[in-house]
Amino acid sequence: MHKFTCEYTLILMRSASLNQSLLKWYDRHARRLPWRVSPEDRKLGEIPDPYRIWLSEVMLQQTTVAAVKDYFEKFTNAWPSVEDLAAADEEDVMKAWAGLGYYSRARNLKKCADTVARDHGGRFPEAEDALLKLPGIGPYTAAAIATIAFDRHAAVVDGNVERVLTRLTQIETPLPEAKSQIRDVMATLTPHDRPGDFAQAVMDLGATICTPKRPACGLCPWMSDCKVQNSSLAEALPRKAPKKEKPTRYGAAFVAVDRESGAILLRRRPPKGLLGGMTEVPGTDWSEAFDVSGAQEHVPFPSEWRICAGVVKHTFTHFHLRLTVLRAYAPQDILRMVEGTWWSPPAALDEEALPTVMRKVLSAALD
DNA sequence: CATCCGTGGGA
DNA sequence: TTCCCAAGGAT
Numbered sequence: 001m002h003k004f005t006c007e008y009t010l011i012l013m014r015s016a017s018l019n020q021s022l023l024k025w026y027d028r029h030a031r032r033l034p035w036r037v038s039p040e041d042r043k044l045g046e047i048p049d050p051y052r053i054w055l056s057e058v059m060l061q062q063t064t065v066a067a068v069k070d071y072f073e074k075f076t077n078a079w080p081s082v083e084d085l086a087a088a089d090e091e092d093v094m095k096a097w098a099g100l101g102y103y104s105r106a107r108n109l110k111k112c113a114d115t116v117a118r119d120h121g122g123r124f125p126e127a128e129d130a131l132l133k134l135p136g137i138g139p140y141t142a143a144a145i146a147t148i149a150f151d152r153h154a155a156v157v158d159g160n161v162e163r164v165l166t167r168l169t170q171i172e173t174p175l176p177e178a179k180s181q182i183r184d185v186m187a188t189l190t191p192h193d194r195p196g197d198f199a200q201a202v203m204d205l206g207a208t209i210c211t212p213k214r215p216a217c218g219l220c221p222w223m224s225d226c227k228v229q230n231s232s233l234a235e236a237l238p239r240k241a242p243k244k245e246k247p248t249r250y251g252a253a254f255v256a257v258d259r260e261s262g263a264i265l266l267r268r269r270p271p272k273g274l275l276g277g278m279t280e281v282p283g284t285d286w287s288e289a290f291d292v293s294g295a296q297e298h299v300p301f302p303s304e305w306r307i308c309a310g311v312v313k314h315t316f317t318h319f320h321l322r323l324t325v326l327r328a329y330a331p332q333d334i335l336r337m338v339e340g341t342w343w344s345p346p347a348a349l350d351e352e353a354l355p356t357v358m359r360k361v362l363s364a365a366l367d
Numbered sequence: 368c369a370t371c372c373g374t375g376g377g378a
Numbered sequence: 379t380t381c382c383c384a385a386g387g388a389t
Binding site: 062063064066067099100101102103104105176213214273274275276314315316317318355356357 | 368371
């Protein structure tokens with residue numbers, strides 16, 4: 001059991017009033033999003049499409065709305081239903097996902113579509129625990145789909161909810177220890193009528209008003225109930241463990257250009273781990289020791305490799321990367337083709353499953 | 368529970 | 379420039 005402060009209990013006793021005031025705010029301020037059924041359309045009887053809810057929620061994992069919008073459009077145009085996605089080639093899915101990051105999401109997205117099509121007759125299960133069993137669907141996404149798509153009562157807890165509720169009830173316990181307490185508060189606050197709209201309302205509140213920096217407390221529908229309203233304490237919550245420093249890794253990347261066609265030599269990365277299954281140009285390992293001269297051992301073929309101006313700098317989740325780019329011109333037949341490598345003509349380059357760091361490499365080599 | 372896993376935009 | 383972090387999941 002958690003220790004409940006007096007004020008904290010008071011908040012929970014007022015949950016009926018709190019969720020009504022927030023839903024009222026949501027009716028007027030809900031963001032228009034491509035995958036969302038607006039409150040007024042919902043009242044007119046429009047039902048959300050579980051496929052679109054699922055797709056958007058997976059794309060939104062650790063990713064901003066602005067970054068997701070074009071990808072959501074691309075995916076729903078190419079694959080309008082979960083059956084369409086199940087019938088797609090995984091390689092085409094990876095190509096469409098390229099640039100959005102966290103590529104295991106794309107592989108699990110495809111696996112999940114396959115499972116839903118094969119084992120569930122093309123319909124997503126409605127229960128939270130059944131959704132949780134599907135690939136790429138964790139506690140947050142299972143609750144979000146259950147409540148937004150199927151109107152089930154579920155405690156949706158994401159980063160926004162954590163921020164809003166730790167502030168509202170002044171939970172000073174640092175994350176991740178506070179997670180279970182936050183989930184309890186959310187479960188209590190969530191109404192049985194319009195639970196999905198309520199979840200989206202808390203997330204919208206966190207995204208637009210109760211922001212990490214400089215929250216707009218004066219515009220908040222929960223201001224009068226909030227324990228830290230207009231206080232410097234608001235920005236300090238939720239409390240988190242200090243993060244580790246990112247090391248810097250170094251490496252070299254080889255851009256081989258066919259003089260005739262301009263085709264570029266590419267290869268596939270291993271299926272798991274960093275950038276798993278994505279496409280790259282040949283290169284060295286990325287190590288913490290800077291050693292460009294050692295790169296010569298890794299060239300795809302002997303040639304006059306020239307160092308390109310401008311070291312490519314890129315930051316991943318847990319390290320910084322500095323890549324020295326080398327370029328050489330060579331006919332395609334100079335290379336005894338290795339399994340998993342191919343020459344990609346310039347017109348096809350945009351469609352390759354190239355992660356952003358590799359597009360930076362090509363830009364440094366070719367511009 | 369800790370670690371690994373991308374990216375782009377804002378302060 | 380550098381740092382922060384955004385609708386997390388898998389292992």
